Amino acid sequence: MRLNVKALEKIQGNDLMQGVLTLVFTSRYGKTLLLRDFNAAIIVTLMLIPQSLAYALVAGLPPEAGLYASILPLIAYALFGTSAALAVGPVAIVSLLTANTLMPMATLGSPEYVQLALLLAMLVGFFYLIMGVFRLGFITQLLSYPVMKGFITASSLLIIVGQIKPLTGISMVRGNLFERLHSLDFTTLHGLSALMGGLALVILFWVRSQGGAALFQTLFGAYSATLRRLLPMLLILIAALVTAGFGLQDQGMATVGKLPQGLPSLSLPSFDWSLIAQLALPAFIITMIGMAESIAVAQTLGAVKRQRVNPNRELLGLGAANIAAGFSGGFPVTGGMARSVVNADAGAETPLAGAMTAVLLSLGILFLTPWLSYIPIPVLAATIIVAVSQLLEFPSMLKLLGMNRIDGLISWLTAALVLFWEVEAGLLVGVAASIVWLLANHRQPYLAELGLIPDTERFKNINHAQTQTLEHCLFVRIDESITFINASVLEQSLLAKVADHKGLSNLIIVASGIHNIDATGAHMLTRFSQEMATAGLNLYLTDVKVPLAKQFANFKLFADNPDGIGYSSIDLYRKLAAEQQD
Amino acid sequence: MRLNVKALEKIQGNDLMQGVLTLVFTSRYGKTLLLRDFNAAIIVTLMLIPQSLAYALVAGLPPEAGLYASILPLIAYALFGTSAALAVGPVAIVSLLTANTLMPMATLGSPEYVQLALLLAMLVGFFYLIMGVFRLGFITQLLSYPVMKGFITASSLLIIVGQIKPLTGISMVRGNLFERLHSLDFTTLHGLSALMGGLALVILFWVRSQGGAALFQTLFGAYSATLRRLLPMLLILIAALVTAGFGLQDQGMATVGKLPQGLPSLSLPSFDWSLIAQLALPAFIITMIGMAESIAVAQTLGAVKRQRVNPNRELLGLGAANIAAGFSGGFPVTGGMARSVVNADAGAETPLAGAMTAVLLSLGILFLTPWLSYIPIPVLAATIIVAVSQLLEFPSMLKLLGMNRIDGLISWLTAALVLFWEVEAGLLVGVAASIVWLLANHRQPYLAELGLIPDTERFKNINHAQTQTLEHCLFVRIDESITFINASVLEQSLLAKVADHKGLSNLIIVASGIHNIDATGAHMLTRFSQEMATAGLNLYLTDVKVPLAKQFANFKLFADNPDGIGYSSIDLYRKLAAEQQD
Incomplete structure (x- = not known):
């Protein structure tokens, strides 16, 4: 029955330094690994070029910002991060948050807007570093599963709706769902764009469907998975060729357009304290969301690859990546789920794969920019819609309602506020609601009256089993730590229990479920x-665990009556039973 | 061994209606009870006249506002409240909060200031009613013991320091402790005031001292307690006579001065939404603080008198009292500790005692106002200092530091912020810190590896007792509910435990300490x-309690493997031991 527990042993994530050194001095990072990393880098680069252009547009930035955000940040992450699989770069939701933050502060796409994006990336990087250095990664735990589901689903829907304009030319403002849908102006529909975008959308969705998968499997066998993955790039290539060949850009088809030649120049964003103060909260939220996404991706893929990731090192890596983005004309980046999965599947073994991607992308920028300009925006929009639609989780949000009503409601509340009010505010309300719900759960502790299961030493709720009880004795188990949130309610409940049992002489609080007590609880x-x-009642606390007993000692509780907290339930039961026999 | 458990039986708090009806139709509320209530009313009125004048000054209002706040509000409380002992009226800390709220909005003591105080009282009343109707009284539990200790101590110190000016004439601004002490101008010392105030202070403190108590006991025997309690009024009376006799007011001695004749006229404060928006948060805080104080007083005295108070009815009573204060020229009121203790001691048996106090105080206003004007302010200040100094709890805040470092720090942090920054802000930060600390406690669950205590059916931490364990099996007890706050940490800890035990084939999570699981926990x-x-490991959860099993069922956890959560630890231990023998 003993099986591969080794699967769970700690394996250090390789990092770049280790990779390079091993490559140079030993044969461990041999040809095979290098080839695997290189293979992954090629595929990720092919994905990354159109995605980085597209997400820059989601962020309201010129397309080259997306490319720039995919060079230095990837190298910075490779130097400091630990995950082999995590593919850093622009991602959909962080891009949406970026646009959301900057829109009220500057005109979309203006030079000030671009400058603000750099400052935002620097701040995000700074928050990542703070979190990493002070080991504050746990703060992401405030983003509970229901809140994240609701938030990601609603943000994705906003992004998808936002693609109506690039897909069809139908003009629309940015904002919440109301504002977006209300501002639709169908007279601005551009038939050719809609046709090309719609066609791309149909093909992409069909390839992802079961029918498409089956056909690819039949036609291409072992290569079908890779081909399906590369289909968006292929489509974009064909669309760009068609556009260039027929001069569609002259017929009103929106294209990526002329990109600046060459690599980004390095520059320091201007530090303006009033702007920093305005950007701090959004930057913190972007950090939290990016952190939650990256750590989840890295851990999931790490588990598959048997590599244990170090969350705090990850934060340093992501911090370095964002600061690099701020220096080199980018915008906030993080580890994206889709590209990371591809990266892992395509064989990335060390973070060197990321650095190779950056190099390949730089070569792409140097030599392909004239060709990139022909990429039609409607096809980019179609790839965004298909990619982001995978993040819609309405079914699991519905299921959640059935599993735990309040968790479900919190999920839907978060989604509704993100959609119809404001993205960040919706997230914050969701987090606050989760905390209130946690405290509310804590407020009304479960009290169980216990009896002894005959011929055993175990006690159980008298309502859930046949048990024996002692006359004049009440065994009550408190299933909660005693804190300021519940101390007063608990006191009232205990008094009510005592009042309900006439003729009581011993009250025994079974403390096996009490993990902690704070000053308010001790006072109560x-x-x-x-x-x-x-x-005139004797009060006992039984089954007091060692950590709780230490806390009692600190509070000097029962200091004059150590017997009152020293018994196990069964020993006290036997003692009281014996006394009654005498 | 069976003793007076009857002491804990529910006794309904008498209310006014019941009192009156009983008085009229039966003899139960007979002469004795009536006399006892009347006796209490006389003593409380004697205390209330100077206190209400003094607290009006603390609130920055003209003295008559204090008297007005002690008439209709008391009658309103008697009609709707349930506590016999709770003496409603102006109290020190709520008066401080009132001044703190209104000072930035209007000139101290100006007609606008008085109007704002009325509006504030109405809002406070409104919040009380909301809390009472929707049974939200539990919100006061957010004010933990450490936070309340720190808040009340610091507020009291601010009030005491604030009395330097009325006591001695030395001018000083209002504000935090820095601002107050920094603004002291000793050139404005008024010798005569300082002499009279100082003398009153020494006498009052001496009477409260052990020496004073002993002397009174020797001199007056059974009457000493009542006499000591009435001494402040006696001192004020003598001081007023001396002032009037020697015309000290003409020599610069500050006195209460001319009060308007007659009872307050009823009026509706003007409702201005922008003012209401500004006053809402302070009004909420005043409600929380007043609620916490009143409910604690009523419950403490109710326990002494064997009367169970109904917290939600109390809230309705206090709401009515504050709305009445808003209508009749008062300011926010609540149940004060000192007067309530006196009220209970002096024999108050029903809320009728409060109504009688209101009537006696009205008579006082009608016939005594010319005399009240001679009361010297320095003596009032001395009575405030002596009364409020009892609320200073620095020693118990120090003790708290030794008992639980973090709870102690939260208490001192609250106090420091209230003293040196801002009263309400300090309180809110204290509450926030308490919640963060609660969540932080929740974050890192205690994991105990268990072994079987030989010849019993009980398990204990292998580090705390001699226990037996099974090969290839690990019993781990999780001492915390599994929620979004700790799910990820818990997963990592469990994985680490598994990695630490090579050759494991069964992981048994003893769930006796798990009370709840939320969606994030279920997902984990x-x-x-x-x-x-x-x-390749078998996972079991044992000792799953019934409420948790229901949650598992809702989340469809272990739906395909009910055995995985069905065992008690001992049964599973025996089964696994038997399997190993085969």
Whole structure:
């Protein structure tokens, strides 16, 4: 029955330094690994070129910003990060958040807007570093599963709706779903764009469908998965050739257009404290979301690859990547799910794969820019819609409602606020609602009256099993730590229990479920034990665990009556039973 | 051993209606009870006249506002409240909060200031009613013991320091402790005021001291307690007579001065939405603080008197009282600790005592106003200092530091912020810190590796007792509910435990300490059980309590493997031990 537990042993994630050194001095990073990394880099670069152009447009930036955000940041991450699979770069939701943050502050796409994006990336990088250095990664845990589901689904829907304009030419403002849909002006429909975009959309969705998958499998066998993955690039290539060949750009088809030649120049964004103050909260939120996404991706893929990722090192890597983006004409980046999966599948073994991607992309920029300008925007929009539609999780949000009503409602509330009010505000309300719900759960502890299961040493709720009880004795188990949130409710519940049992002489609180007690709880318990003494009852706490006993000692609780907290339930039961027999 | 558990039986708090009806139709509320209420009313009125004048000054209002706040509000409370002992009226800390709220909005003591105080009282009343109707009284639990200790101590110190000016004439601005002390101008010292105030202070403190108590006991025997309690009024009376006799007011001694004759006229404060928006948060805080204080007082005294108070009815009573204050020239009121204790001691048996106090105070206003004008302010200041100094709890805040470092720090942080920054802000930061600390406690669950105590059916931490364990089996107890706050940390800890035990084939999570699981926790557990299956380990959850089992069912956790959560630890231990023997 003992199987491969080794699967779970800690394996250090290789990092770039280690990779290079091993490559140079030993044969461990041999030809095979190098080839695998290179193979992954080629495929990811092919994906990354159109995606980075597209997400720059989602972020409201000129397309080259997306390319620039995919060079230095990837090298910076390779130097400091630990995950082999994580493919860093522009991603959909962070791009949406970027646009959302900057739109009220500058005209879309203006030079000030571009400058603000650099500053935002620097701030995001700074927050990542702070989180990494002070090991604050746990803060992402505030983004609960229901909140993240609701947030990502709603943001994705906003992004998809936002593609109506690039896909069809129908003009629309940015904003929440109301504003977007309300501003649609169908007279601006551009038939040719809509035709090309619609065609691309149909093909892409069909390839992802079961029918498409089956056909590819039949036609191409072992190559079908790779081919299906590269189909968007192929489509974009064909569309660009068609556009160039027929001069469609002169007939009103929007294209990527002329890109600046060459690599980005390095520059420091101007630091303006009032702008930094305005950008701080959005930057923090972008960091949280990016962090949650990246860590989840890295851990998931790390588990598949048997590589343990170090979350705090990941944060340093992502911090370096964003600061690099701020220096080199980019905008906030993070590790994207889709590209990372491809990266891992295509064989990325070390973070060197990321650095290779950056080099390949730079070569692409140097030699392909004239060709990139012909890429039609409607086809880019179609690839975004298809990619982001995978993030829509309405079915699992519905399922959640059935599993836990409140968690489900929090998920839908978050989604509704993100869609119809404001993206960041919706997220924050969702987080606040999760915390309130956690505290509310904590507020009303479950009290179980216990009895002894005959012929055992175990106690169980008298309502859930046949049990024995002792006269004049009440065993009550408290299933919660005692804190300021529940101390007062707990006192009232215990008093009510005592009042319900006439003729009681021993109250036994079974403390096996009490993990912690704070000052408010200790104060309540002191008062309660005095009340019990006044009423002539003996109060015991049994099954007190060692950490709790230490806390009792600190609070000097039961200091004059150590017996009151020293028994196990069964020993006390036997003692009281024996006393009653005498 | 069976003693007076009856002491804890529910006794309905008498309310006014019941009191009156009983008085009229039966003899239960007979002469004795009536006399006891009347006796209490006389003593409370004697305390209330100077206190209400003094607290009006703390609130920055003209003295008559204090008297007005002690008439209709008391009658309104008697009609709707349930506590016999709670003496409603102006209290020190709520008066400080009132001044703090209104000072930035209008000139101290100006007609606009008085109007704002009325509006504030109405809003406070409104919040009380909302809390009472929707049973939201539990929100006061957010004010943890450490936060309240720190807040009340610091506020009291601010009030005491604020009395330097009325006590001695030394001028000083209002504000935080820095601002107050920094603005002291000793050239404005008024010798005569300082002499009279200082003398009153020494006498009052001495009477409260052990020496004073002993002397009073010797001199007056059974009457000493009542006499000591009435001494402040006696001092004020003598001081007023001396002032009037020697015409000290003409020598620069500040006195209460001419009060308007007659009872307050009723009027509706003007409702201005922008003002209401500004006052809403402070009004909410005043409600929270007043609520916490009143409910604590009412419950403490109710326990002494064996009267169970109904917190939600209390809120309605206090809401009515504050709305009445808003109508009749008062300011926010609540149940004060000191007067309530006196009220209870002096024999108040029903809320009728409060209504009688209101009537006696009205008579006082009608016939005594010419005399009240001679009361010297320095003596009032001395009574405030002595009364409020009882609320200073620096020693118990120090003790708290030793008991629980973080709770202690939260208490001192709250106090420091209230003193040196801003009263309300300090309180809010304290509450936020308490919640963060609660969540942080929740974040890192305690994991205990268990072994069987030989010859019993009980398991204990292998580090805390001599226990037996099974080869290839690991029993781990999780001492915390599984929520979004700790799900990820927990998963990592469990994986680390598994990695630490080579050759494991069964992982048993003892769930006796898990009270709840939320969607994030369920999601983690699903993933974790897949990871265990991949690694070839059997995963069990034992001792799953009934409420948790229901949650598992809702989340469809272990739906395909009910055995995985059906065992008790001992049964599974025996089964696994038997399998190993085969």
